[in-house]
Amino acid sequence: MVLDYHILEWINDLKNILLHPRFHNDLVIRIEFGFFDLYTKKEKACNFCIYSAREQSFFRDEIPNLEVETTHDSFKLHDYIDTFVVLFSHPGIEFTPVCTTELGMMVAYADKFAERGVKLLGLSCDDVESHKAWIKDIEAYTKGHKVGYPIIVDTDRKLIKLLNIVDPDEKDSAGNQVPFRALHIVPTDKKIKLSFLYPASTGRNMDEVIRVLDSLKLAAKHKIATPVNWKPGEAVVISPSLSTNKAKKQFSQGFNTVDLPSHKDYLRLVTDV
Numbered sequence: 197m198v199l200d201y202h203i204l205e206w207i208n209d210l211k212n213i214l215l216h217p218r219f220h221n222d223l224v225i226r227i228e229f230g231f232f233d234l235y236t237k238k239e240k241a242c243n244f245c246i247y248s249a250r251e252q253s254f255f256r257d258e259i260p261n262l263e264v265e266t267t268h269d270s271f272k273l274h275d276y277i278d279t280f281v282v283l284f285s286h287p288g289i290e291f292t293p294v295c296t297t298e299l300g301m302m303v304a305y306a307d308k309f310a311e312r313g314v315k316l317l318g319l320s321c322d323d324v325e326s327h328k329a330w331i332k333d334i335e336a337y338t339k340g341h342k343v344g345y346p347i348i349v350d351t352d353r354k355l356i357k358l359l360n361i362v363d364p365d366e367k368d369s370a371g372n373q374v375p376f377r378a379l380h381i382v383p384t385d386k387k388i389k390l391s392f393l394y395p396a397s398t399g400r401n402m403d404e405v406i407r408v409l410d411s412l413k414l415a416a417k418h419k420i421a422t423p424v425n426w427k428p429g430e431a432v433v434i435s436p437s438l439s440t441n442k443a444k445k446q447f448s449q450g451f452n453t454v455d456l457p458s459h460k461d462y463l464r465l466v467t468d469v
């Protein structure tokens with residue numbers, strides 16, 4: 197574990213609590229996913245997250261198998277990820293304009309996600325009543341569409357801390373932490389395959405979400421990668437790990453090797469994949 201500022205702060209806070217006379221004799225500590233929940237015999241006193249910023253939520257990190265409450269029902273995250281899942285967070289404070297347009301566009305694109313076998317999962321920090329009231333606004337804004345996907349209720353900020361998507365610059369009106377506009381694409385191995393991290397001020401581009409899903413799916417099937425500004429139907433590049441001989445076998449339609457000053461023959465374009 198890296199002892200950065202947050203960890204030192206945490207150790208200091210924990211020391212002060214353990215030394216407090218109120219907690220003598222009846223303190224229980226429950227540890228789950230790096231969170232320490234401190235209970236007295238009567239109540240949960242507080243919780244701490246011991247993950248440092250460098251330890252969570254990078255490419256290929258596993259999504260924690262947390263039990264989450266949502267606008268549909270409660271479930272364990274891994275149970276939900278039985279196909280590609282797009283998990284997207286909103287800067288906590290509901291009834292905000294950009295978030296409403298984003299959630300609405302997710303709804304308007306529901307068919308595009310379904311065609312690709314992708315399930316959506318929203319994440320916001322307000323409570324379930326607030327989520328449900330907000331959904332009415334989203335549906336009114338995106339006329340003719342219903343919010344069919346669940347939205348996680350993360351009032352205690354457990355998931356956003358575990359995913360390391362707490363925005364240091366934004367707070368809700370009560371001064372609580374809120375997440376960035378994060379978006380994780382997670383295949384069935386539950387490991388993050390692709391992440392967007394946008395500040396609260398910048399709404400995401402749902403066409404780009406669809407585009408990267410198409411890229412990921414194609415790259416999972418063939419030894420290819422998609423070049424700059426690629427769109428479905430356009431030429432892709434053959435993976436550098438594939439030798440020319442193997443490429444000739446795998447891409448029987450033929451491919452075009454771009455002649456470059458290095459003459460290393462590494463930029464090989466193929467269509468009709």
Ligand code: BEZ
Binds near residue numbers: 292295
């Ligand atoms: C919005 O969704 O419009 C928003 C949320 C937080 C900060 C700024 C804008």
